[in-house]
Amino acid sequence: MTKLSPWQTATASASLLLLGGGIALGGNYLINSPHSVANESAESSTVTKDESGQAAIALPQNYVSNVVQQVGDSVVRIDASRTVPTNASPLLKDPVFRQFFGSQIPNIPSQQVQRGVGSGFVVSSDGLIVTNAHVVDGSDKVEVTLKDGRTFKGKVMGTDSLTDVAVIKIEADGLPAVTFADSDRLQPGEWAIAIGNPLGLDNTVTTGIVSATGRTSAQIGVADKQVSFIQTDAAINPGNSGGPLLNAQGEVIGVNTAIIQNAQGIGFAIPINTARDIAEELIAKGKADHPFLGIQMAEITPDLRKQLKSQRNIDIGANKGILIVGVVPNSPADNAGLRSGDIIQKIGDRPVSKADEVQQIVAKTQVGDRLPLTLQSNGKQRQIEVKVGVLPEPHKASR
Structure with a gap:
């Protein structure tokens, strides 16, 4: 397996999160309910006591x-x-080309089988x-x-x-x-x-x-x-x-x-x-449906604040939170009225300051649920609800 302007820097730092994954x-x-299946091993293990006097089972x-x-x-x-195309040049099949080079041209099949x-x-x-x-x-x-x-x-x-x-x-x-x-x-x-x-x-x-x-x-x-x-x-x-x-x-x-x-x-x-x-x-x-908001976001850091101020003369007016860098058109976030420059301060009653915190919260939300957000917009606080949608298919998703 296997990867500026201040706004571009902010987008990159957030890995262009489009918030799917629920x-x-x-x-x-x-x-099945999580439970131990090591009863037989436990029977043969040694039971000792730690410094506090509590029993501790030593592994065999x-x-x-x-x-x-x-x-x-x-x-x-x-x-x-899987069968995949070989991507051989069409020139190799051209009759005129083959007439001049004849047997010097290898017979490359149009497909090959990959095994793993x-x-x-x-x-x-x-x-x-x-x-x-x-x-x-x-x-x-x-x-x-x-x-x-x-x-x-x-x-x-x-x-x-x-x-x-x-x-x-x-x-x-x-x-x-x-x-x-x-x-x-x-x-x-x-x-x-x-x-x-x-x-x-x-x-x-x-x-x-x-x-x-x-x-x-x-x-x-x-x-x-x-x-x-x-x-x-x-x-x-x-x-x-x-x-x-x-x-x-x-x-x-x-x-x-x-x-x-x-x-x-x-x-x-x-x-x-x-x-x-x-x-x-x-x-x-x-298939699996993943919750989707449709935002690109960045964590507010001193470096980000400094770059926005010096290069764009923008003072975001907050020391922490999640800056919305971009909104996917016609996404749940767009339909709810979120805009670039908004700052997410809370999701429900939970303050957020890291992009992965937002991602984890969205991931645990059911498609169709309404997610309450506390935002700072143009220096003023406002409340908004976003109806969580389904992450589009990869070829349809905006990246």
């Missing part, structure tokens, strides 16, 4: 092996192929599998291989490029399904275990910790995604994409997805709460 559940196919030395035995059969290999390998994991016993959208998007053929060697034809039920989540269905029953953790409760420093098929090496296990949570797409260089990523130092390589990131109890905490080029020991995963909810929609209707 969730509207489509069913109850995948929902072979906890990784226990997790692999517990979850390994749920992890699958995904082989996808990724990972996935079983989320229901009747053959539903979660993986990354980029693993299967646009594929003509998808094959799923289980750990026991059985191979099935996979049907792509839906892909969502904004979150990089996809769901595949295979015709099989009695498959071992994973258990989900609650990724909203994840803390840096917790153990992380990745299982997948990196570089074509099936059933590879790597371990590390959760290095950080809440990494934005702009921070990791995938500005076309809208996910608050988990960062881990568990080794993730090409082919791991779509595989599970697990905690020490064998519960899925994320979907491995991204690697930063030239980085050493840093990988990223989609939080399982996000992936699960998107997967629900893909199963129910084949």
Whole structure:
């Protein structure tokens, strides 16, 4: 996977956020209440007391092996192929050109088959599998291989490029399904275990910790995604994409997805709460609807204030908040009367000062809901409500 005037600078600093990325559940196919499935491991663990006298469970030395035995059969290999044009020059097919150069011209086919390998994991016993959208998007053929060697034809039920989540269905029953953790409760420093098929090496296990949570797409260089990523130092390589990131109890905490080029020991995963909810929609209707306001925005900083004052003689009159840099025509924001130069100070009762705070609030809002905003416009405060819309298809969205 894989990226002035003061107004342009402000727009760039906000990564041109057009605020899509929410969730509207489509069913109850995948929902399971987060719970521990490590009872057997806990029985063999040592119970000690910390300095405060509270009981603490020490993980057994072979906890990784226990997790692999517990979850390994749920992890699958995904082989996808797609037919793409070769983009050969039309000149090579020109009869006059070929008459002069004849056999010197190679016979280049108009199409070629691209093949890729990724990972996935079983989320229901009747053959539903979660993986990354980029693993299967646009594929003509998808094959799923289980750990026991059985191979099935996979049907792509839906892909969502904004979150990089996809769901595949295979015709099989009695498959071992994973258990989900609650990724909203994840803390840096917790153990992380990745299982997948990196570089074509099936059933590879790597371990590390959760290095950080809440990494934005702009921070990791995938500005076309809208996910608050988990960062881990568990080794993730090409082919791991779509595989599970697990905690020490064998519960899925994320979907491995991204690697930063030239980085050493840093990988990223989609939080399982996000992936699960998107997967629900893909199963129910084949697509995911994302809430959309239609604004370009920038965080108010001393540097931004200084640039606007010196280069445009504009005093925005606020030390904090979110400056609206642009409004998409005919968007919910435009229809509600938001304009460039307005400053968002609160959403509901919550003050906002960072662009990703606005994005996260919108992402958790249902399409059709009304979002109350407190704005500063031309030095005066006003209240406004925006009816949240649906993010347009990528080819229709303004960028």
